[in-house]
Amino acid sequence: MIEIVGHIKRLAVGFGTMTSFGPETYGESFADVYDQWYGQITDAEATADFLANRHRSGPVLEVGVGTGRLAQPLIQRGMVVVGLDASASMLAQCPRSVHAVRADMAALPFAASSFGSALCAFNTLFNLPSAQSQQDFLNQIAHCLAPGAPLVIETITGHGLGSSNDSSLGVSRVEVDRLVLSATTVDADAQTITGQHVDITSCGIKMRPWFLRWTTPTQLDELVDQTRLQLVERYATWAQDPFEASGELAISVYERLKD
Numbered sequence: 001m002i003e004i005v006g007h008i009k010r011l012a013v014g015f016g017t018m019t020s021f022g023p024e025t026y027g028e029s030f031a032d033v034y035d036q037w038y039g040q041i042t043d044a045e046a047t048a049d050f051l052a053n054r055h056r057s058g059p060v061l062e063v064g065v066g067t068g069r070l071a072q073p074l075i076q077r078g079m080v081v082v083g084l085d086a087s088a089s090m091l092a093q094c095p096r097s098v099h100a101v102r103a104d105m106a107a108l109p110f111a112a113s114s115f116g117s118a119l120c121a122f123n124t125l126f127n128l129p130s131a132q133s134q135q136d137f138l139n140q141i142a143h144c145l146a147p148g149a150p151l152v153i154e155t156i157t158g159h160g161l162g163s164s165n166d167s168s169l170g171v172s173r174v175e176v177d178r179l180v181l182s183a184t185t186v187d188a189d190a191q192t193i194t195g196q197h198v199d200i201t202s203c204g205i206k207m208r209p210w211f212l213r214w215t216t217p218t219q220l221d222e223l224v225d226q227t228r229l230q231l232v233e234r235y236a237t238w239a240q241d242p243f244e245a246s247g248e249l250a251i252s253v254y255e256r257l258k259d
């Protein structure tokens, strides 16, 4: 055990040097445990109601569809869902009723005005590692949406993260045959969080890395201002509680401007 703790301490210290995080890294690292660990992480039914109430005609694009956690309740509401993800292991778990597309969200492979709405939930936008890549994504998704169609983005606001450079190591899960330790470092200047779940079982140790580059709601609006989208609504929850600047979550609705 002492050996393991020493190993983890070295990992925590070395996080700033992780360089090989690609579009598929998160999905390939978490696909086998995603539904078990995160199946209930947010309210999927409320998310689907929120989107269905704003959807125009045509298919909906879910960016970063993962295992289909949010796509399934959308389909149950009669929507046709195109689910884009960079991870083959995530898409392998999606129900067949999702029209799966394996691609990097930084290079959307869709024609103009293809979708009646788009959803980018649970911080998936922040898997793009820079403000520029997020800007590029917003430009492209504006192109893919039909005029008047909404883009719904769920993100942390960065509130409470933005003023310090912290590293932490905690215990995520303790089970009879499993211990999961969670290490994170925050770089306040770069607005990044680099994390690692260290999953220890009798089979060995599996590393599950994750990375977020957060953008505050104000910064996100500034990026959107460069596109054919405009902010029309913002809430603190999927139940439409009012958004407050000091809150930790933002659900932003942008609408594709009419031509």
Ligand SMILES: C[S@@+](CC[C@H](N)C(=O)[O-])C[C@H]1O[C@@H](n2cnc3c(N)ncnc32)[C@H](O)[C@@H]1O
Binding pocket: 023, 024, 026, 027, 028, 063, 064, 065, 066, 067, 068, 069, 070, 084, 085, 086, 087, 090, 103, 104, 105, 106, 121, 122, 123, 124, 127, 128
């Ligand atoms: C946090 S999960 C969210 C999954 C699902 N939307 C949900 O809420 O359960 C983020 C998903 O985005 C995918 N992803 C991350 N970066 C991506 C990229 N650059 N292009 C396409 N998909 C990406 C991951 O593989 C993962 O499935």
